[in-house]
Amino acid sequence: xxxxxxxxxxxxxxxxxxxxxxxxxxxxxxxxxxxxxxxxxxxxxxxxxxxxxxxxxxxxxxxxxxxxxxxxxxxxxxxxxxxxxxxxxxxxxxxxxxxxxxxxxxxxxxxxxxxxxxxxxxxxxxxxxxxxxxxxxxxxxxxxxxxxxxxxxxxxxxxxx
Numbered sequence: 667x668x669x670x671x672x673x674x675x676x677x678x679x680x681x682x683x684x685x686x687x688x689x690x691x692x693x694x695x696x697x698x699x700x701x702x703x704x705x706x707x708x709x710x711x712x713x714x715x716x717x718x719x720x721x722x723x724x725x726x727x728x729x730x731x732x733x734x735x736x737x738x739x740x741x742x743x744x745x746x747x748x749x750x751x752x753x754x755x756x757x758x759x760x761x762x763x764x765x766x767x768x769x770x771x772x773x774x775x776x777x778x779x780x781x782x783x784x785x786x787x788x789x790x791x792x793x794x795x796x797x798x799x800x801x802x803x804x805x806x807x808x809x810x811x812x813x814x815x816x817x818x819x820x821x822x823x824x825x826x827x
Contacts (some may be wrong), residue, residue, distance in 0.1 A: 683744070700735075739764035742764060746761070
């Protein structure tokens with residue numbers, strides 16, 4: 667086997683006996699499972715099973731990007747399997763570039779999770795506090811639960827004269 671990172675190796679079209687090598691099978695497994703998972707997440711079927719609010723929002727947000735990335739990777743793999751070379755799309759470098767794009771996508775996903783997660787946790791906690799206030803107001807006689815509720819926690823009880 668040649669050096670898989672040499673320019674000559676990356677810019678040649680694989681022969682018919684080299685189509686399903688270990689690299690190609692690993693690529694196919696990764697990109698096919700990624701395509702299926704991102705399709706399920708983009709369609710909204712994953713939101714019912716994911717209870718974590720940050721992951722639910724991020725899965726819907728990033729699933730479209732992931733779906734397009736995995737589609738492009740599967741397109742280049744299909745060109746490799748069909749043994750055609752339109753516009754030099756059959757070269758090995760395209761699969762290698764798709765893997766680099768997948769690695770960059772994963773890094774961006776982690777950075778976004780670390781940046782957005784604290785804000786979403788804060789919003790979820792505020793929403794839970796508001797629901798607690800509404801529940802306590804429903805139990806008090808004469809209180810109107812549909813009235814505007816202050817955001818800063820529980821309302822202060824006033825002394826009666």
